[in-house]
Amino acid sequence: GAVVSQHPSWVICKSGTSVKIECRSLDFQATTMFWYRQFPKQSLMLMATSNEGSKATYEQGVEKDKFLINHASLTLSTLTVTSAHPEDSSFYICSAPTFGNTEAFFGQGTRLTVV
Amino acid sequence: DQQVKQNSPSLSVQEGRISILNCDYTNSMFDYFLWYKKYPAEGPTFLISISSIKDKNEDGRFTVFLNKSAKHLSLHIVPSQPGDSAVYFCAASVRGGSEKLVFGKGTKLTVNP
Numbered sequence: 473g474a475v476v477s478q479h480p481s482w483v484i485c486k487s488g489t490s491v492k493i494e495c496r497s498l499d500f501q502a503t504t505m506f507w508y509r510q511f512p513k514q515s516l517m518l519m520a521t522s523n524e525g526s527k528a529t530y531e532q533g534v535e536k537d538k539f540l541i542n543h544a545s546l547t548l549s550t551l552t553v554t555s556a557h558p559e560d561s562s563f564y565i566c567s568a569p570t571f572g573n574t575e576a577f578f579g580q581g582t583r584l585t586v587v
Numbered sequence: 588d589q590q591v592k593q594n595s596p597s598l599s600v601q602e603g604r605i606s607i608l609n610c611d612y613t614n615s616m617f618d619y620f621l622w623y624k625k626y627p628a629e630g631p632t633f634l635i636s637i638s639s640i641k642d643k644n645e646d647g648r649f650t651v652f653l654n655k656s657a658k659h660l661s662l663h664i665v666p667s668q669p670g671d672s673a674v675y676f677c678a679a680s681v682r683g684g685s686e687k688l689v690f691g692k693g694t695k696l697t698v699n700p
Contacts, residue, residue: 478630485627515591515690516631516676530628546675565630577690578630 475499476568478579485586493582495522495566501546502512503531505574510563522549522566533560539541556586590614591679592693601699606664608694610677615656615677621688622651622662624673631676635662667698 475498485491495505508516520528520541528541538560540552546574553560563583567576600606610620618639623631637644637651637660644651650663664671674695678688684696 475631481628508690511595513692515589515692516688518687518689521687546662567688569631575633575636576686577633578623581630583628583629 476491476566477581478566478582480582482583483585484578485584487586488555489558490552490554491556491584493553493564493566493584495549495551495568497568497570498545500568500570502549502570503546504569506567507549508565508567510565510581513553514520516551516565519551521563522551536554545554553584556584558586560584561586567573588613588634588693590617591677591689591691593694595694596692597695597697599697599699600605600667602669603666606646606662606696608664608675608677608696610660610662610691611658614679614681615658616681617689619643619680619683620651620653620660621678621680622649623678623690624671624677625676625693626673629638634675636650638698639680664696667696667700669698670694672698 477496479494505522507519510516519534522543524543530536543549565581568577569576621636622634625631635649653660663665676693677691
């Protein structure tokens with residue numbers, strides 16, 4: 473089946489620094505990828521839609537200048553959390569739809585802790 | 588405003604019995620519904636889905652029922668196994684299951700041996 477790989481699986485960073493999370497489709501091309509965030513005991517909330525070759529589409533309330541998304545190729549989307557703060561600590565997950573499939577496949581997720 | 592609701596944060600059942608997880612939604616534009624299983628610190632794994640044109644879909648031990656008039660769906664697991672213990676998320680989409688999804692808060696299922 474289709475595989476979506478996310479890296480790193482966990483990261484700890486200091487306040488004020490930036491963190492980059494990668495999402496790769498391993499055996500298929502993804503013109504669109506989705507980035508979600510999950511806080512403890514909460515649902516997965518869509519942050520943005522990453523579009524290959526064009527600007528990402530952000531959901532209401534998500535700061536596009538803080539969460540930079542780049543989808544430079546058909547197999548890679550990156551999410552950069554800029555000037556991270558402790559309140560950005562969360563579980564970030566990407567997903568990608570595949571042609572002909574009725575469901576999206578999710579990456580393993582990245583646990584971000586900002587100290 | 589939560590469009591997809593899972594009102595039971597947890598459920599505990601005995602091995603071999605039936606597990607029933609419930610989900611309600613408010614947006615009548617949703618046309619596709621999915622159930623995902625998730626372990627801590629991992630991404631969700633797709634379980635089963637149903638289109639709004641159907642009222643039942645079955646895959647092995649998993650069956651999803653959809654009641655559009657009540658805006659309610661449920662996941663039945665029969666027989667439940669200890670390996671089914673995880674958090675189950677209900678999700679909905681307005682354009683098919685591979686598009687952006689709206690998730691419920693999840694129900695933690697514990698299957699006791």
